Amino acid sequence: MTVPLHDSGTATLEVQAGPAADSVKITGRSPGRIAWNRLKKDKVALGGGIVVILLILVGAFAPVLCALVGQNPDTFHTNLLDASLGIGTPEGAFGGMSSTHLLGIDPTYGRDIFARIVYGAQISLIVAFGAAILTVIIGVICGLAAGFFGGWVDSAISRVMDILLAFPQLLFSIALISVMPTKLLGLAGSGPRVLVLIFVIGFFGWPYIGRIVRGQALSLREREFVEAARSLGGGSMYILFKELLPNLVAPILVYTTLMIPTNILNEAALSFLGVGVQPPTPSWGQMLSDSVQYYTVDPAYMVIPGLAIFITVLSFNLFGDGLRDALDPKGN
Numbered sequence: 001m002t003v004p005l006h007d008s009g010t011a012t013l014e015v016q017a018g019p020a021a022d023s024v025k026i027t028g029r030s031p032g033r034i035a036w037n038r039l040k041k042d043k044v045a046l047g048g049g050i051v052v053i054l055l056i057l058v059g060a061f062a063p064v065l066c067a068l069v070g071q072n073p074d075t076f077h078t079n080l081l082d083a084s085l086g087i088g089t090p091e092g093a094f095g096g097m098s099s100t101h102l103l104g105i106d107p108t109y110g111r112d113i114f115a116r117i118v119y120g121a122q123i124s125l126i127v128a129f130g131a132a133i134l135t136v137i138i139g140v141i142c143g144l145a146a147g148f149f150g151g152w153v154d155s156a157i158s159r160v161m162d163i164l165l166a167f168p169q170l171l172f173s174i175a176l177i178s179v180m181p182t183k184l185l186g187l188a189g190s191g192p193r194v195l196v197l198i199f200v201i202g203f204f205g206w207p208y209i210g211r212i213v214r215g216q217a218l219s220l221r222e223r224e225f226v227e228a229a230r231s232l233g234g235g236s237m238y239i240l241f242k243e244l245l246p247n248l249v250a251p252i253l254v255y256t257t258l259m260i261p262t263n264i265l266n267e268a269a270l271s272f273l274g275v276g277v278q279p280p281t282p283s284w285g286q287m288l289s290d291s292v293q294y295y296t297v298d299p300a301y302m303v304i305p306g307l308a309i310f311i312t313v314l315s316f317n318l319f320g321d322g323l324r325d326a327l328d329p330k331g332n
Contacts, residue, residue: 081105081110124267134199135203138210140209143210157210157214201263
């Protein structure tokens with residue numbers, strides 16, 4: 001039989017009785033184990049999680065994958081373009097797909113699309129995860145401080161959140177990148193652009209998670225375990241990071257998984273508008289922007305990066321939804 005240890009359902013005690021009266025096996029299950037058992041039942045979320053892991057591996061091992069197929073994202077194959085229509089068009093069906101070029105070549109310079117999609121995944125994931133980390137750090141610290149201390153601290157942080165939520169992020173991104181130096185922190189090429197994208201997306205995204213953490217902190221600061229920590233002499237920093245923060249891990253983790261696909265879309269949109277990473281560095285949004293003038297003669301060049309963005313965002317959303325249900329203590 002299964003005996004609940006707490007009313008919240010965060011842990012259970014399994015008692016298994018054998019044939020003999022003195023044969024009793026007691027097994028405890030941690031909250032993480034309970035969440036994993038719930039997540040395993042959601043096949044859709046597991047499928048999304050598997051695709052997410054594959055995408056991360058693709059981005060991490062992009063050079064290896066390109067070496068296996070014998071292609072490079074910056075190699076021109078202009079000899080495979082048909083200029084009879086006045087613009088470069090890949091020879092063959094479906095944008096020049098073949099055993100050599102698995103996803104065809106682009107109509108601009110004849111570069112291998114598979115290699116550019118793989119390296120584009122690397123850029124998208126770096127920006128998405130980097131911005132998510134920055135967002136979580138700022139949002140959690142500010143949300144905890146606003147919810148726990150209250151008073152003028154809460155008012156000041158809340159007003160800053162309101163200002164950032166109303167700030168025109170796109171216009172600020174364009175203005176910042178237009179005056180950005182070509183070298184930054186020892187980085188050249190697309191490195192400074194990637195850093196700016198991480199900063200802009202992450203900095204303007206923290207108020208969303210900050211509001212969630214603030215609301216949870218307002219509720220938790222009135223709980224008995226916080227009063228017990230105060231009565232034992234615990235300081236504010238101890239209560240914030242040893243008592244409140246561990247109880248906020250689940251919502252923070254769920255929101256982070258749902259925030260990453262939003263960051264991917266933001267990076268693709270900025271690159272589409274020309275304020276993201278610049279050529280020759282591949283980017284899915286940049287490829288979509290380039291494909292606009294070729295979609296009538298080479299629709300595959302638009303479909304492939306569009307599908308890459310769609311599959312990536314959908315997988316993260318499915319996994320995030322499943323993780324949210326698994327970590328919900330009131331879930332079945």
